[in-house]
Amino acid sequence: MRKQKFVSESFVRMTELVLPNDTNTLNNLMGGRMMHLMDVAAAISAQRHSNRIVVTASVDNVSFREGIKLGSVVTLEAKVTRAFSSSMEVHIDVWAEDIPSGTKIKSNEAFFTFVAVDQSGRPIDVPEAVPETHEEISHYDGALRRRQLRLVLAGRLKPQDATELKAMFDLE
Numbered sequence: 797m798r799k800q801k802f803v804s805e806s807f808v809r810m811t812e813l814v815l816p817n818d819t820n821t822l823n824n825l826m827g828g829r830m831m832h833l834m835d836v837a838a839a840i841s842a843q844r845h846s847n848r849i850v851v852t853a854s855v856d857n858v859s860f861r862e863g864i865k866l867g868s869v870v871t872l873e874a875k876v877t878r879a880f881s882s883s884m885e886v887h888i889d890v891w892a893e894d895i896p897s898g899t900k901i902k903s904n905e906a907f908f909t910f911v912a913v914d915q916s917g918r919p920i921d922v923p924e925a926v927p928e929t930h931e932e933i934s935h936y937d938g939a940l941r942r943r944q945l946r947l948v949l950a951g952r953l954k955p956q957d958a959t960e961l962k963a964m965f966d967l968e
Contacts, residue, residue: 801923803932806845806876806886810837814868824863825870830890831858833872834906838886841874842910845884846922850910853883854946858906864892870903877932878939882919883911885939907942 810833818829835852842850864870871891876884890904912922927936941960947953948961955961 799923800926801845803875803877803925803927803936804929806841806874806925808837808841808844808872808874810840810872810874812870812872814864814866814870816866819866822863823866825865825868827860830860830864830870830904831855833870834858834874834888834890834904835908837872837874838888838908839910841876841886842884842908842912845876845879845925846912848912848920848922849915850884850912851917852908853911854909854950856907856909856942856946858904860904862892862901862903864890864903865894867894869893869895875932876925877907877927877935878943879922879925880943882913882921883909883943884922884925885909885942887935909943909946 812833814825818825820826839850872888874886874888877887878885886908888906889902891900892903893900912920914920927933944953944958944961948955948958
């Protein structure tokens with residue numbers, strides 16, 4: 797049985813220090829390491845929401861705005877934006893902080909999709925996500941369009957059946 801859960805219950809904040817082993821030859825955090833950290837934070841958020849084992853289904857709309865320097869403190873904030881039958885969309889914001897200079901910038905963000913699975917690896921229903929704040933409602937409302945776009949791009953939904961996407965471009 798699916799129960800409702802508030803989006804805020806899935807919130808995860810994870811903090812890491814950028815060490816030499818995490819950097820490229822420019823002393824910036826490697827993109828692959830960033831993706832790993834984002835996947836971990838998002839998975840914890842999805843698990844917290846569903847109370848189930850989750851697997852990564854897709855990653856989209858990843859932006860790398862600013863390099864993150866060696867010695868920076870990286871804070872990842874992840875939250876489920878919407879739940880469907882067995883899948884959940886998770887939004888992640890990444891902040892980079894240079895403690896000595898006192899600067900903090902938003903360096904990355906992304907949307908990940910996770911599927912909750914049972915012990916046999918089969919998809920299982922998840923609770924609905926109930927948004928509360930203006931930002932949560934905005935992410936919740938956009939999640940169906942992003943989901944339809946993912947499904948169209950993956951060939952799992954015909955473009956003519958993507959009603960939310962079509963409505964965006966309906967000029968009548």
